[in-house]
Amino acid sequence: MHLGMHRCIVVFVVSTTGDGDPPDTAQKFVRKIKNKSLPHNHFFHLHYALLALGDTNYANFCNGGKTIDSRLQQLGAKHFYATGHADDGTGLEVVVDPWIEGLWDALKKTFSSMATSDQQDTDLSDCTQDNFHKNASGQEKNKSDLEVDLHLLKLSETDSQKGKAITSDSIDVETLSTVLAASLKQSVPPLSESALNVPALPASYLEVCLEQVSTEGETVPSDKDSYHEVSISKAVQLTQDDAVKTAISLELDISEQNLAYQPGDAFDILCPNRASEVKELLLRLDLQTQKNGAVQVNLLKNSSKKAAKIPLHIPQNGSLQFILTWCLEIRSAPKKAFVRALADFTQNSSEKRRLLELCSKDGSADYNSFVRDANVCLLDLLRAFPSCLPPLSLLFEHLPKLQPRAYSAASSSLQHPGKVNFVFNVVEFPARPEHPARTGLCTGWLAGHVSSILRPLGTVPASEQSGLILVHVRPRPSSTFHLPADPSVPVVMVGPGTGVAPFIGFLQQREKEREANQEATFGEMWLFFGCRHKDKDFLFREELERFAHNGTLSNLIVCFSRDEPDAAGTVNRPTYVQHNLSLHAKNVASILLKDKGSLYVCGDAKNMAKDVNDTLLEIIGNELQIDKLDAMKTVAGLREEKRYLQDIWS
Numbered sequence: 110m111h112l113g114m115h116r117c118i119v120v121f122v123v124s125t126t127g128d129g130d131p132p133d134t135a136q137k138f139v140r141k142i143k144n145k146s147l148p149h150n151h152f153f154h155l156h157y158a159l160l161a162l163g164d165t166n167y168a169n170f171c172n173g174g175k176t177i178d179s180r181l182q183q184l185g186a187k188h189f190y191a192t193g194h195a196d197d198g199t200g201l202e203v204v205v206d207p208w209i210e211g212l213w214d215a216l217k218k219t220f221s222s223m224a225t226s227d228q229q230d231t232d233l234s235d236c237t238q239d240n241f242h243k244n245a246s247g248q249e250k251n252k253s254d255l256e257v258d259l260h261l262l263k264l265s266e267t268d269s270q271k272g273k274a275i276t277s278d279s280i281d282v283e284t285l286s287t288v289l290a291a292s293l294k295q296s297v298p299p300l301s302e303s304a305l306n307v308p309a310l311p312a313s314y315l316e317v318c319l320e321q322v323s324t325e326g327e328t329v330p331s332d333k334d335s336y337h338e339v340s341i342s343k344a345v346q347l348t349q350d351d352a353v354k355t356a357i358s359l360e361l362d363i364s365e366q367n368l369a370y371q372p373g374d375a376f377d378i379l380c381p382n383r384a385s386e387v388k389e390l391l392l393r394l395d396l397q398t399q400k401n402g403a404v405q406v407n408l409l410k411n412s413s414k415k416a417a418k419i420p421l422h423i424p425q426n427g428s429l430q431f432i433l434t435w436c437l438e439i440r441s442a443p444k445k446a447f448v449r450a451l452a453d454f455t456q457n458s459s460e461k462r463r464l465l466e467l468c469s470k471d472g473s474a475d476y477n478s479f480v481r482d483a484n485v486c487l488l489d490l491l492r493a494f495p496s497c498l499p500p501l502s503l504l505f506e507h508l509p510k511l512q513p514r515a516y517s518a519a520s521s522s523l524q525h526p527g528k529v530n531f532v533f534n535v536v537e538f539p540a541r542p543e544h545p546a547r548t549g550l551c552t553g554w555l556a557g558h559v560s561s562i563l564r565p566l567g568t569v570p571a572s573e574q575s576g577l578i579l580v581h582v583r584p585r586p587s588s589t590f591h592l593p594a595d596p597s598v599p600v601v602m603v604g605p606g607t608g609v610a611p612f613i614g615f616l617q618q619r620e621k622e623r624e625a626n627q628e629a630t631f632g633e634m635w636l637f638f639g640c641r642h643k644d645k646d647f648l649f650r651e652e653l654e655r656f657a658h659n660g661t662l663s664n665l666i667v668c669f670s671r672d673e674p675d676a677a678g679t680v681n682r683p684t685y686v687q688h689n690l691s692l693h694a695k696n697v698a699s700i701l702l703k704d705k706g707s708l709y710v711c712g713d714a715k716n717m718a719k720d721v722n723d724t725l726l727e728i729i730g731n732e733l734q735i736d737k738l739d740a741m742k743t744v745a746g747l748r749e750e751k752r753y754l755q756d757i758w759s
């Protein structure tokens with residue numbers, strides 16, 4: 110029995126039925142609390158609020174709630190908030206709305222007074238066990254940061270007095286849970302009540318003027334000299350429409366620019382920010398009428414910032430719209446220093462407080478979950494904090510440079526002279542409380558940009574495609590991720606998903622070399638590929654099978670992570686590339702250790718490349734019968750000799 114060591118907080122919402130009775134779902138509960146053998150302090154630990162629903166057109170107004178309320182009092186329970194009696198005769202909302210409004214503050218006060226009491230007092234873990242029916246309708250609420258279980262008792266069902274439903278749905282039950290859980294806009298105790306360790310306000314150092322000269326029509330990226338504007342000659346969707354991710358391959362015509370590359374090299378693609386987001390930002394900052402103004406940036410003479418410099422990526426005299434479109438990364442999650450600076454341009458004190466929390470040491474966990482991990486951008490913050498109105502100079506001081514995205518070439522210029530291919534998945538960020546659904550900055554933009562020429566796999570374009578769709582690219586410095594100089598050296602390639610891209614280039618190159626030089630000896634080529642479903646996202650399937658058929662590819666080893674096991678229902682069948690790699694441990698070890706071959710890994714760094722790495726250690730350890738430390742040394746040796754190469758991303 111709980112004798113005051115624990116405290117529980119409960120909110121009751123109780124309707125009335127029949128002749129002033131509690132609703133059916135509450136009958137059992139009422140019977141239980143009416144039991145005369147209960148001690149007078151049975152509910153001593155209970156702090157509650159109660160909203161009674163009824164109708165003054167009937168006798169015994171709100172009696173269901175009143176019955177429960179008075180019995181709880183007899184058993185030692187305490188109100189933390191005054192009981193509300195709502196009348197459907199005059200409109201429930203007249204009482205319900207203000208009652209709910211006031212409930213939040215009352216809950217916050219109660220929770221924080223509990224947080225400041227001693228530890229034992231706040232241990233509410235067993236509140237629910239024997240004193241209450243957990244729920245009357247399956248509503249179990251999430252725990253707040255305080256580890257407080259709030260059990261919402263919905264004791265209302267139908268008001269048969271009126272033959273009309275008065276369910277607790279007429280009360281915004283969902284709001285209750287969102288207030289108790291922290292969100293981007295809202296904190297909960299203890300953070301909302303604590304003193305904050307806020308970082309120092311970053312010194313401002315830029316002065317921005319907008320000259321009213323029209324610079325309309327400017328569309329070239331800032332360091333335009335290094336980029337080439339090339340046309341997209343082909344766009345093919347490589348996945349079926351029902352695949353989890355959409356993979357697209359683009360062919361760029363680089364013949365006029367004479368850009369040379371080797372399979373394994375990559376290109377930078379510069380994508381602009383979304384026009385709609387730039388427009389909303391301009392509107393939000395009240396700058397839409399000045400979007401064509403020429404921007405002049407100067408250093409503040411009196412700034413306390415040391416070694417302040419005008420950011421090189423902001424071109425002088427560029428139009429405001431151009432700079433927001435092509436030069437600044439407006440999608441990145443604002444850093445804490447930026448959030449700190451934004452707080453000083455926020456009028457509303459509760460919004461300002463929340464921004465200070467988010468950048469404070471104390472609010473780190475909230476920053477991580479509601480800003481960083483939620484992929485929140487400046488615009489999301491400005492939406493969430495309507496009274497925040499930063500000057501343009503602050504944006505220029507804090508928004509990073511819009512960076513190009515790198516894509517590995519998925520082609521060989523031997524097979525496609527004057528062309529280069531790229532493959533990418535359209536990145537999708539689902540809707541969250543912090544922001545609407547959206548696609549990745551570059552992949553989503555590219556997908557939209559080519560939509561008029563995008564065609565499904567295996568179809569032929571109706572006519573020669575026009576060169577009107579342009580994109581800014583530049584070759585990245587040549588890497589070491591190349592085929593061995595000696596074609597007789599065998600290679601193992603591991604590239605699930607779009608990680609297969611550079612290997613398509615390798616294989617096209619090798620195919621051409623084989624055709625050109627039939628006498629020469631060519632080393633074996635093994636490819637470990639993986640995807641979800643054989644029929645949905647097996648990228649380059651036809652081309653890979655062709656390579657395998659005519660011997661360019663010695664072994665094509667594919668696994669499917671989400672396909673149902675076949676009728677035989679093989680237990681523990683391989684699902685990821687590293688499993689198939691293990692199955693072929695002998696061959697892999699022999700290629701690497703005996704034949705001095707090379708291992709190439711391309712794709713996701715966090716999971717795949719790490720798992721492949723671990724598998725490689727195992728394979729080498731087992732093969733050479735050496736311990737883990739020596740296996741690590743051997744792998745490190747392969748790395749040094751550039752025989753274990755990675756092209757990975759996160």
Ligand SMILES: *[C@@H]1O[C@H](CO)[C@@H](O)[C@H](O)[C@H]1NC(C)=O
Pocket residue numbers: 140141144145146147
């Ligand atoms: C009252 O509670 C006691 C002890 O929990 C139980 O034995 C008894 O059956 C209950 N009485 C009624 C009427 O439910």
Ligand SMILES: *[C@@H]1O[C@H](CO)[C@@H](O)[C@H](O)[C@H]1NC(C)=O
Pocket residue numbers: 134243244245246247248249
């Ligand atoms: C209480 O909730 C559970 C699910 O959490 C549900 O199965 C059960 O039916 C609910 N009890 C009542 C009385 O509604």
Ligand SMILES: *[C@@H]1O[C@H](CO)[C@@H](O)[C@H](O)[C@H]1NC(C)=O
Pocket residue numbers: 250251252290
């Ligand atoms: C409770 O909240 C946590 C974090 O906010 C979340 O991961 C979890 O899914 C939630 N649980 C329920 C039952 O809603």
Ligand SMILES: *[C@@H]1O[C@H](CO)[C@@H](O)[C@H](O)[C@H]1NC(C)=O
Pocket residue numbers: 409411412413
């Ligand atoms: C710098 O000078 C500007 C006016 O030119 C003034 O508004 C600002 O407060 C000064 N800043 C500091 C840090 O003194």
Ligand SMILES: *[C@@H]1O[C@H](CO)[C@@H](O)[C@H](O)[C@H]1NC(C)=O
Pocket residue numbers: 320322425426
């Ligand atoms: C910017 O424009 C102003 C006049 O509008 C001119 O004096 C200045 O040289 C220009 N600066 C650059 C870097 O083009």
Ligand SMILES: *[C@@H]1O[C@H](CO)[C@@H](O)[C@H](O)[C@H]1NC(C)=O
Pocket residue numbers: 457458459460495
């Ligand atoms: C301040 O902001 C909060 C949260 O956005 C809002 O609920 C409140 O009404 C605002 N206060 C004023 C005075 O605008």
Ligand SMILES: *[C@@H]1O[C@H](CO)[C@@H](O)[C@H](O)[C@H]1NC(C)=O
Pocket residue numbers: 620623624655659661
């Ligand atoms: C492989 O097959 C393709 C088409 O079927 C052909 O163009 C190519 O020459 C063949 N390569 C070799 C090395 O046989």
Ligand SMILES: *[C@@H]1O[C@H](CO)[C@@H](O)[C@H](O)[C@H]1NC(C)=O
Pocket residue numbers: 718719722723741744
């Ligand atoms: C691979 O493993 C080695 C040794 O354990 C480690 O040093 C290296 O960082 C790992 N690389 C990757 C990509 O996981």
Ligand SMILES: CC(=O)N[C@H]1CO[C@H](CO)[C@@H](O)[C@@H]1O
Pocket residue numbers: 666667668669670682683684685689692
């Ligand atoms: C060659 C080989 O062993 N391939 C296996 C790779 O994994 C799949 C399952 O995803 C098996 O079906 C293959 O036999």
